[in-house]
Every structure is written in C-alpha cells, then in structure tokens.
Amino acid sequence: MSEEKHEILGPSFQSLPGPAKTKIAEGHVKAAVSDLRGWKGIYELCVELRNFEISQLVQRNNFFMIFQGVLLAGVCQSAGQIPIVSFMICFAGLIVSILQAGMAAGAKYWQVHWELNTQKSEQVMMKVWTVHDRLQKQIDDNDVEIDSHLYSQLESRKLLIHLFQEDYNREGIRSSIQEGRMKRRFVNWLIMRRLSASRIPIYAGLFLSFVWFILLICTVRVPGVDWNVLSWITGFHSK
Numbered sequence: 001m002s003e004e005k006h007e008i009l010g011p012s013f014q015s016l017p018g019p020a021k022t023k024i025a026e027g028h029v030k031a032a033v034s035d036l037r038g039w040k041g042i043y044e045l046c047v048e049l050r051n052f053e054i055s056q057l058v059q060r061n062n063f064f065m066i067f068q069g070v071l072l073a074g075v076c077q078s079a080g081q082i083p084i085v086s087f088m089i090c091f092a093g094l095i096v097s098i099l100q101a102g103m104a105a106g107a108k109y110w111q112v113h114w115e116l117n118t119q120k121s122e123q124v125m126m127k128v129w130t131v132h133d134r135l136q137k138q139i140d141d142n143d144v145e146i147d148s149h150l151y152s153q154l155e156s157r158k159l160l161i162h163l164f165q166e167d168y169n170r171e172g173i174r175s176s177i178q179e180g181r182m183k184r185r186f187v188n189w190l191i192m193r194r195l196s197a198s199r200i201p202i203y204a205g206l207f208l209s210f211v212w213f214i215l216l217i218c219t220v221r222v223p224g225v226d227w228n229v230l231s232w233i234t235g236f237h238s239k
Contacts (some may be wrong), residue, residue, distance in 0.1 A: 006175045026226065028135055028147060043121040048112035057107035061201040064100040067095065068208060073217065087219040093212035101205025108198050 071093040078085045139146065218227060 012111065029139075032128065032132050032135055036125065036132070039121055039125050039128060043118065043125060046114050046118040046121055050111060050118055053107055053111040053114060057104065057198055061100070061204075062105055064096060064103065064205070067096055068100070071096065081217065087216070090212055090216040090219050094209060094216055097205050097209035097212050099205075101202050104198070104201035104205055106159065108202065111198055116205070168193060 071089055074089045075086060075093075078089065221227075
C-alpha cells in the first residue's frame with residue numbers, strides 16, 4: 001500500500017476550484033476507505049485462523065488426555081498379571097505421550113504464526129488510520145465539502161491500537177487481582193507470570209513421556225541388570 005497517495009492531496013490543491021477539490025478529495029477518501037476495508041478483512045481472517053488453532057489445540061489435547069487416562073487405568077487393572085499386556089500398554093503410553101507433545105508443539109507453531117500475522121496486519125491498519133487522520137485534517141483545513149457519507153466513513157475509522165502487546169493492561173490486571181484476592185499472594189504471583197496456556201500441553205506430554213518411559217523400563221528384564229525400586233518409594237499399602 002502506498003501511503004503517500006493518501007497523505008498529500010497535491011501541491012496545487014488549494015488553487016483548484018471548489019468542484020475539482022471535492023472530486024480529488026472524494027477520490028482520496030474512497031481509496032483510503034477501500035484500503036482499510038481490505039486490510040480489515042485480512043486482519044479478521046488472521047484472528048479467525050488463530051482462534052481456530054487454539055480451539056483445535058484444546059480439542060486434540062483433550063482426546064490425548066482421555067486416551068492417557070484409559071492407558072493408565074489399563075496399567076492399574078493389569079497389575080503385572082500378564083507381562084506382555086503391561087509392556088504393550090506402557091509402550092503405547094510412551095508413544096501417545098510423544099505424539100501429544102508433538103501435536104501441541106505443532107499447534108503452538110501455527111498459533112504463533114497467525115498471531116504474528118495478526119500483529120502485522122494490525123500495524124498496517126494503524127498506518128492506514130494515520131493516513132485517514134491526515135487526510136481528514138487536510139480536508140478540514142481547506143474547507144472542502146465532500147459527500148457526508150464518505151466523510152462519516154473517514155471519521156469513524158479510528159481503531160484500537162496495541163491489542164496484542166505483551167504488557168498491555170499489565171498494571172490494570174495487577175491492580176484487579178490484588179483488589180479481589182489480597183490474601184492469595186501465591187495465586188496472584190502465578191497469574192502475573194503470564195504462563196502460556198498453549199505451552200502447558202507440550203510440558204504435559206513431555207512429563208507423561210518420562211512417566212511412561214520409567215514404567216516401560218520396569219516391565220523389562222535385562223540380563224545382568226536388576227531394576228531396584230528406591231527404598232523410600234513405598235507405594236499405596238493394601239488393606
């Protein structure tokens with residue numbers, strides 16, 4: 001997008017007759033409004049795709065977690081009665097956990113991809129709004145009369161800015177949670193860490209991979225190697 005064509009009405013604009021001024025000004029306004037409409041469509045598409053990736057991450061992670069729960073129940077149910085079953089369940093759990101972490105990592109990548117595109121389109125929209133502001137000021141300064149509908153479109157294009165800055169509203173959030181939960185200092189501190197909700201499934205998948213790997217090791221026997229459970233691990237005592 002060329003910003004200059006909207007920013008300057010022309011060096012000889014003031015010397016033109018009234019009808020010519022109106023025609024030139026209306027042409028610039030139409031171009032500016034059209035540019036903003038196009039970038040607004042791109043911006044909305046980026047937001048929609050970003051939200052789609054987030055929703056898909058939640059749904060896919062829920063599927064994996066349910067499957068993990070079924071596998072854990074299977075391990076508890078087998079209780080070592082059939083060695084091959086315990087081995088295969090632990091092996092399947094390890095593979096599923098690795099796939100879960102990979103799925104979450106892939107979803108995080110595409111979410112960040114569309115997040116960046118959203119920010120870039122927002123920045124371009126801000127530049128377009130700056131053009132609108134300058135164009136409106138030049139029209140007002142030169143007392144040019146243009147179509148009221150076009151002028152209202154130009155005037156109503158002020159946009160919210162910095163929607164996705166990391167520290168935007170940070171102090172407001174801090175004040176809000178401190179006013180509502182003064183006694184919950186740890187919870188307030190945890191909230192202000194701004195932990196990434198989309199990264200947590202990755203950590204969960206990696207942690208479960210480690211757990212399944214330990215369980216898998218315990219289901220095999222290597223000649224000359226004796227797997228001994230640490231003395232301080234007692235487990236649940238049976239009644």
